[in-house]
Amino acid sequence: MEWAEFTEQSHKGRASWTAIQPENKRTATDNALALKEFFQRFPEYQNRKFYITGSFTSESYGGVYVPTLTNLVIKMIQNGTLPNVKLVGMAVGNGELSADQQTNSAVDLLYYRGMLGMQQFDSLKSCCVDNYDQPLTYCNFSQFVVVDDFGNLSPNNNTNDPKAIQCGKLITSFAMDSVWATANDVYNSYQDCYNFTSLSSGGLKGEAGRRTWKAIMGSKRLRASVQQSQDLQSMFSTGSNPFVDQGALYNQGSTDAMGGFACYMDSATQVYLNLPQVRKALHIPDSLPPWVDCNIPVNSQYYHQQNHDMTPVFQSIIDSGYHLNMLIYNGDVDMACNFLGDEWFMENLAGSVYKFNLLSDRFAWNYTRGSFLPQLGGYVKSWSNYNTTSIDLLTVKGAGHFVPTDRPGPALQMIYNFMHTGNYNNSVPFSLDPQPLLPQFAAPPKPSFTRKQADRVWSLPGVTYELNFKQYSGYLNGVPGNYLHYW
Known part of the structure; x- marks a missing residue:
């Protein structure tokens, strides 16, 4: 029997209050000790199947937090300091597993999705010596840039080679600015949100401008409140309205088919957290300014990335010999932590470094909702060493950075089958139909007419x-x- 629980914030990590400089090992230690105390306080949960994931199933820097916590929990289980804990799996969605691979893959994705022109793409040929006379395939563009503590790219100026300096400028422009400083939503390339207020970097230039821009885009996502379309009534002579006006139900706030939640969730959160009764319940002093979802001073003080490559952590997990099932999945239209970079990371780890057995090459998995016909949910590839570790590398079609909000039905089927069956084509044993809003959140009743x-x-x-x-x-x-x- 599984159970679900979560910790609200990584203690002394990201934006938690602390007088101690945050770092990833301390975050893992604090969370592991919290888990230990939880199992001691609630022994009825001991020896049940236990999974480690994260917010929105561990997106972005959850690709660091989840593996580092998993690695530490395994060590504690094996040395006896965390007894009666049955850890069976971890899931990372759209995680930042390798800054280098995200850099290398971003250039390719932008070109093959039509966001970079052929001349721009060909200008990078000289940066790949081995492929100079051939069309660009895989190239280690990351060698020409450096990644700072905020995850931003800048040219690697530790060279006197003019070509290397020029390559660094091109890579920074394409793999950083063309990903983050763009009219496209960095978290979902193909979703448009209408009736929003555009943001800008405020005229900041250079590294400071990129840092501010990435912080703003990473949180605000070019999204503001969406004006809800009026519910047009088709009134019959009886005064009732049995006809379903499909035009009135059309989502005019977004191109997203799931109701455009991602377009208004940021602004709705900001409105909610600034309500007087909410501030009072959270014990926020009146002297403090309103809550905003992108606070540059907080970002600069607390958000320092320390793991730009998670290979050593994954190697520690695998080398431990502990039996663990891994799910590494991506929404396939995210550019912040794109699927191709994570795919290259896992292909190198499972295929090249450890030479795991290939259980199934990349194939389509289907999502089925109720009595509807199956539809394409994404693609999956699986490895195993048969004795301890299994890895599923999976994509979710049409989802961006936040898979559960962009594609809730396929996401639920995916995580359910990861935990229960291992066959991602299996439909879940409960309804996936969208549920109505709770009464306190529903619109006022429609008026009746004579x-x-x-x-x-x-x-x-x-x-x-x-x-x-x-x-x-x-x-x-x-x-x-x-x-x-x-x-």
Whole structure:
């Protein structure tokens, strides 16, 4: 029997309050000790299957937090300091597993998705000596740039080679600026949010401008509140409205098919957390400014990336000999932590370094909702060394950085089958139909109309002046089953 629990914030990590400089090992230690105390306080949860994931199933820097915590928990289990804990798996979604591979893959993705031109792409040929006369394939572009504590790229100026300096500038422009400083949503390339307020880097230039821009984009995502479309009524003569007006239900705030939640969640969160009653409940002093989702001073003080490559941590997990199932998955339209960079990372680790047995080459997995026909959910590839470690590398079609909010149905089927069956094509044993809002969040009830009110014509095509009379049109039910139209 599985159970679900989470810790709200990585203690002394990211934006937690602390007088101690945060670092990843301390974050893992604090969380591991919290887990130990939890299992001691609630022994009924001991020896149950236990998985380590993260917020939104561990996106972005969760690709560091989750593996480092998993690695430490395994060590504690094996040395006896964390008894009766049955850790069976970990899941990382759209994680920052390798800054180098994210850099290398970003250039390719931008070109093959039509966001870089051929001339721009070909300008990088001289940066890849081995492939100079061939079309660009895999190239280690990361050798020409450096990654700072904020995850930003800048040219590697520790050279006197003019070509290397120029390559560094090109890579920074394409793999950094063209990913983050763009009108495309960095977290979902193909989703557009309408009625938003555009952000800018405030005229900042150079490294400082890129740092600020990435911080803003990484949190704000070019999204502000979305004006909800009016619910147009199609009124019948009876005053009831049995007809479903599909046009009125159309999501006009976003191109997303799931209701555009991602387009308004940031702004809705900001409104909620600044409500007086919420600030009071959270014990926020009145002297403090309003909450914002992108706080540059906090970002500069606390958000320092220390693991740009997670290979040593994954190697420690695998070399421990502990039996663990891994799920590494990506929404395939995210550019912040794109699927190709994580794929190259895992291909190198499982295929080249450890030479795991290939259980299944890349194939499509299907998502099934209720009685509907199966539809493509994404692609998956699996490795195993048969004795201890299994790895599933999976993509979710149409999802961006936050897979559970972009594609909740496929995400639920994915995580359920990871935990239960191992076959991602299996449908889940419960309904995936969207559920109505809770009453406290629902819109006010729609007004009812009399038959006369429903028949009134409020506008006439072609009329260019204000009407000084009332016009009605509708149907009269003379005999059962026989309706006469009147105008």
